[in-house]
Amino acid sequence: MPEFDLIGFLVQWLTVFGLYSILAITLNLEAGFAGLTNFGKVVFYGIGAYVGATLTTYLTLYLNNVDPFECPPYSIDGIVKLIELGGKSPSLSIGLLALSLLAAFIAAGSVGFLLTYPILRVGPAFVGFTLLSFGELMRIFLRHYEPVGGSKGLAAIPRPFGWVGDPRLSSFIFLLLVLGLVALTYIAMNKLTNSPMGRMLRAVRDDEIAALCLGKHVPGIKALTLFIGSGFSGMAGALMAYYFTSVNPDMFVPAVTFNVWAMVILGGMGNFTGSIIGVALFTLMDRLLAFITPALGVAVISPDYIRWMFVGLLIVVVLLFMPKGLLAERPLKTPALDEARKLLVEGGGGA
C-alpha cells in the first residue's frame, strides 16, 4: 500500500470543503431563509469560475506582452505561454486574484439579481426549474463559445501563489485564503440574518402574501437575496478555477447544485452552522471513498455510483431520525429577546 499523505489529504479535503461551504451557506440564505428554491446554484459558481479564469489567463498573457487575441489562452501556444509566464510575479498574481474575486462577485451577483425577473414572472413553483434550465443553457453556450475555449475550456490558469515556489506551501496559503473567505461568508450571513432583515426573509418564506400586505417589497427582497448569495458563490467559483487551474463546461452540471442542496438539507435548513457540518460530512465521505474505492478493486460498479449510493443512504438515514436535519432552525437572536425578557420578568412596563 502506498504511503498515506495525511497533510496532502487534509489540504485537499479542506479546500474542497471550503469551496462547498460558501455555496452551502449562501444556498441556505436563499432557500433556508428566503424560501427561494435555487436549483441553479451551479450557474453562479460557474460564472465566477469562468470570470476568474478568463480574466486571469487573458490578463496574464496581455500584461506579459503576448497578444491574447493572436495567441489565445485556449490554444496550444497560449497554454505553453501561460505555463511559462504564469505565477512568476507576486504583485501581478495577487492583483489578478483580487480582481477576479471582485469581478466574479459582481458578475455572478448581477446575473442572480437579473434572473429574479423571469422568476417572479413564473411564480414560486417554477423558480427551481427556471434556474435549472438556465444553468443548462449556460453550459451549452459555454461549450460553443470559442473565446473561453468551447468544450475544452481554459487550462493552465496561473495559481495565485505559484510564485512561492514550494507547491505544498502555495497550496497551504491558498487553503488559508479559502478558509478565510468561508469565515467571512459565515460571519457575514450570521450578522446579516440575526437582525430585522433575517426576520423579514423568514417572513417572506413563510407567507409571501402576508409579508407583501405588511409593506415588504417581496420582489426586491428576493432579488437582493439572490444578488448576495450569487455574489459569494461567484467568488467560490473563481477560487475553484484557481484550485483546479482549469475550467470546462462539464464541471458545471446540475449534479453540483444537487450536491449542495443535499449538504444543506442534511445540515438543516435555516441553520448556517448545520450547513458547514453537512458540507464537512459530505466532502469527507466523498474524499475517503475516493481513496478507498479504488483500493477495494470494485470493477463491476463504477466507484462514482458507490459514492452516490452512500450519499443517498446518509441523507435517508439522517432525515429519518432528524427530519429537520442535523441542526434545526433557531429563533433569531436580536436585542428584542433580551428586551422582552426584561419586561416579562420585571412584570412592569405594560403599554
Added chain:
Amino acid sequence: MPNILEARDLAKYFGGVRALDGVTISVPERSIVGLIGPNGSGKTTLFNVVTGFYEPTRGEVLLKNNSGSMERIDGLNPNEVFLKGVVRTFQVPRLFTSLTVLENVLVTPPVQIGEKVLDAPFKSRWEKQERELAKKAVGLLKKFGMEKYVYSRITELSVAHIKLLETIRGLMTSAKLYLLDEPAAGVDYGVARELFNYIRGLREEGLTFLIVEHRLDVLMDYVDYVYVLHNGKLLSEGKPSEVVNDPKVIEAYIGG
C-alpha cells in the same frame, strides 16, 4: 368628519361571478364602520380590491393622503397600499408559522433600519429601534393576555390566539386605516369585547376601522355605521340600530 376611504361604484367579477357589483361606501376618519352580510356577499372581495390584491373590474378606491386630498389607490400593489397607511388582516389568518409570536409582531413596523441590507450586519445601528419595537410588542401582547406566549411558535397557539395575534400584528404599525376581516371569529366573548374596547380606544386616538364581523352581538355595540352587502350589492346602510331593524337585512340573513 371627512372621509378617509371611499369606494365608488366598485365592482369585481370573477368570470361570471359578480363578487362585487357596484358598491359605494365611505368611511369617515376616526370612525368604526362595520361591513356585514351573509357568506359569499363580497365582504372579503371588497377588502381584496381595496388593498391591492385585485384590480377592480369597475369603479375606484380613494384614500385620503397626508396632504388631505383624496387619492386613487386602486391598481397599487398590496405593499404600496400598506405604505399608504392601510393595514388589513385576513379572514383565514396568515401568520408566519415558523416565527415566534414576538417575531411575528415585530415583522410589521415599516421603515426598520435593521431590514436594510447595509445596516443589518451592524447591530449598533438598529439596536435602539429594535428595543423600542420590542417594548411596544410586549406591551400589546400583555394587553391581550398573550404574554405567556411571547416565545411560542404559531403552531402551538389556539385558533382564538391565532386570530387575536393577527390583529395585534396589524396594530404594531401606526397606520391610518385598519381593515379587519372577522377579528372576533372564534375568540371568546370576553376577549372579543376587550379587543373591541381597545379598538374603540384607538379610534379616540385618531385611527379608523372598517370591520367585517359575523358576531353582531359584539360588533353592533361598537360601530358608528354599518354597511350590509348581499350578492355583491349594498343591501342597506345606516346606524346599527337602524340596520338591525331593517326587514331587508333580517330577510337576507335568515334567507341566507
